[in-house]
Amino acid sequence: YSGCGKSLVVSISPTTDSIMDCNVGGYFGPFLKFAGFDAIEIQGKAEKDVIVVVDGTKGTVRIEEAPEEAVDSHVLAEQLTEMYADDENDKRNVAVVSSGKAAEYALIGMLNFSWYDVRRKTCRLKQAGRGGIGTVFRNKKIKALVAKSSGVKGDMNHVADMEAIRERGRNFTREMRELDDSQSRMRKVGTAHLVEIMNDYDLLPTCNFKFGSHPEAKKIDSKALEPKFTKGLPDGCWLGCTMSCCKAVDGFELKTGPYKGQKVIVDGPEYETIGGLGSNSGIFDPDHVIECNFYCDTYGIDTISFGTSTAFAMECFENGILNEERTGGLKFNFGNSDAVMEALHQMARGEGFGVVLGSGVRKMKEKFVKEYGADPKFLQDIGMENKGLEYSQYVSKESLAQQGGFAMTNKGPQHDEAWLIFMDMVNKQIPTFEDKAEALHYFPMFRTWFGLMGLCKLPWNDVEPANNEETDEPAKVPEHVDNYVTIFNAVTGKSIDKYELIRQSERVYNFQRIFNLRKGFGKRENDAQPYRAAGPVTVEEYESRKDRYDKQMKEIIGVDPEGKTTEEKIAITRKYRENVYEKLLDAVYKRRGWTKKGIPTIEHLKELGMDLPELIEVVKPHLEK
Incomplete structure (x- = not known):
């Protein structure tokens, strides 16, 4: 499969x-x-x-x-x-x-x-x-x-029911063959197909998440990158994967750094890399994205954190918090790809501003406040990190559920745990707090299960059966959920259902939450988000989407924007959106079996069979306060 x-x-x-x-x-x-x-x-x-x-x-x-x-x-x-x-x-x-x-x-x-x-x-x-x-x-x-390994053969892990796995595998292979070209085009462009979709829906992070689209995004979308991807070769990152989404650029000649002039293979770029190294840094040059992708990979640097950290530093530069003296001569404004590449090479040498950039957004915020006198409130608003992890590349301002999907995670804002933007903002499938809470319970648990089992998430919902929209819960892709239940049982010889699948993840997820609690985290205050994840921080941001925000103020908040300054409208919008997020926290915690402070209850741990003495010992003092 x-x-x-x-x-x-x-x-x-x-x-x-x-x-x-x-x-x-x-x-x-x-x-x-x-x-x-x-x-x-x-x-x-x-x-x-x-x-x-x-x-x-x-x-x-x-x-x-x-x-x-x-x-x-x-x-x-x-x-x-x-x-x-x-x-x-x-x-x-x-x-x-x-x-x-x-x-x-x-x-x-x-x-x-x-x-x-x-x-x-x-x-x-x-x-x-x-x-x-x-x-x-x-x-x-x-x-x-x-x-x-001594070589790969058909049944090296001695599964209980090989035919059941083969049957589901044949069905999925047929779906890829018949449906992929009209759905996500994973075999042709991988996750790069998301660039134009996110740009069309104002969700593509641009200039440190200030905006969600840009006229030049077409220069780095899948149509621009597809000619650069090598064709005609199977691109699965494990044997037998017919999704084959691991694209590569072969024979790319490097223009900078220690390998300048060499022709190399570059794996990707994938959507998150394009968003981080491209649009979020205000750079719309596909060759820069590919080169920066290569060097991040070979130097051992996360492209998502590098991109978000770079975008944050660029906004700090444009606001005078950083200057050329503080960056060692780098003009670190949005769009300056040369400065980005030099900082990355510095990082690999352990030199200069590259080391500062490599410390991540949270450490940079602390440094800029302490050493440069920056306004901590402004940096908290624009520094796109939660729990110390940089945000992955989606603008969540208009999706309350995605705000929760980022900031309510145990590990920090990573899209692989809960990607709910389309369910929430586009398809309007989860309108109430209870609906959003149910989604923020189910999808993080289901996505966690993939990691626990050594599975890839993409075959779950990046191609869907032709009749998926006719099912009761199309967002869950129920036929594919059934595939995974069948495969688990066929491999292990056990007999679980789709509900036990979620409970398996719940046990791990609650254990992680309590581990974080023991480390001094894992509470409500740790699920706070930078305000830019929820709404416009600056006058420039608000006015770039003025018609939308004014309409929301009048129709949703119930305040007439007429005659108000942009600063006043930002404050009104902020008060409303921050209050709504707090209500979402209440709803999600209730659904997850946690207190309003975000602490798992002993009753819930008992239901999961996780009322272990070591866990109760950590949780109990927080429940008594």
Whole structure:
């Protein structure tokens, strides 16, 4: 079945100081499983750079010193694949996890998971991006993890009912073949198809989330990028995935940095990368997006956090909080792609303003207030982070449910947990607080389940059965939900239903919430959002959408905007929207079985079978206050 080769990486994040998890493709997870391990836990810290090798062909796990090998991922993956493969044909059986130079100096480091593309005869990379997991990896002096397999055969994990899986797989493959071209075009452009859709609905982040669209967005949308993507090659990040959405630009000649002049393969760019490195930074040059994508990947930097941090710094520059003296000579205004690339290369060298940028939005806010006298309220309003994690690339101003989907997460504002903009804003499927609360219960739980099972979310709803709109709950894509229930039962031999699927995630989700509580987080105040996620902060923002905001003020808030200054209208809008968000918090907490302070109740933990003494001990003092 498509999308069954994912891994889940979990760590304490250096940017949030709480649990971070990332769902990632590539071959490492399956190869680790075939070697006999469900998980690998790495404790402690090495004195020198090491490689951890899980060799399924010999049944061994080794820790080897690695003084000579490269650090940057696109080089290291090739070196280690060559080193641990027996011959050219065996390269397909080696997978590498690595980070990069910049992760040693930045808090927003990520991990690359490789696989050997036998058609291209080179290594490809997928990313576990969020929350600084790559920073933790390099801080432990791990240069790479390597998994080696003896080869992939049809039933290496000895499933209980192979025919049931094959049947659902055949059905999904038929849907991709017959429906993908008229729906999301994942096989042709991957997630890049979202750029023009988000721009059309005023949801594409532009200039640090101030705006949701731009006339030049067409320069970086899927129509502009499709000619650059290599055609005619299967682009799945695990064997047998017919969604084949892992696009790549082959033979891209780099214009900057230590690899200038070299022709490389660039994985992506995907939607989040295009939004972050492109429109949100006010840059509409596809070659810049591709080049910056490449260097973020090989340096081990999360493109989402880098893009949002860059956009924040650019707005600070344009407001005089930063200047050329403070950026080391960089003119860090919106649209300056040269300055962005120089800052990224500085980050990899551990130099200059690049290190400041690599600390992320929350640390930059603290620095700019303390050292430059910036207004903390203004920075809180425009600094697009929650819990220390930078926002992913969707404008949530007109979707209350998506505001909750970002800020009410355990780990911070990451789209993979709850993407509700279209249900809420476009299709109007969840009009009441109770409807939104139900969506903010179900979808985060269902999406969490994919990570727990090593599955990809995209085959769930990026292609839908032809009759999906005729079902009772089209947003859930019930036929595909049934696919996953069937596959779980067919793999494990168990017999769960779609409700137990959600409860499996609820147990983990509540455990994470309580873990955060033990760390000093996990309460209502930690689910607060920067105001720009909810509404216009500046006069420029309000006036750019004046007709919309004035109409809402009159028809929804019940205040006549006539004769009021823009500043007065911003204040009225803000008071209303902040109050509505607080009501949403109440509704969501009630649905999740939490108190109004966001604390899981003992009764709810008992219902889930999670009333463990260690958890009750953490929760109880907060319930007694």
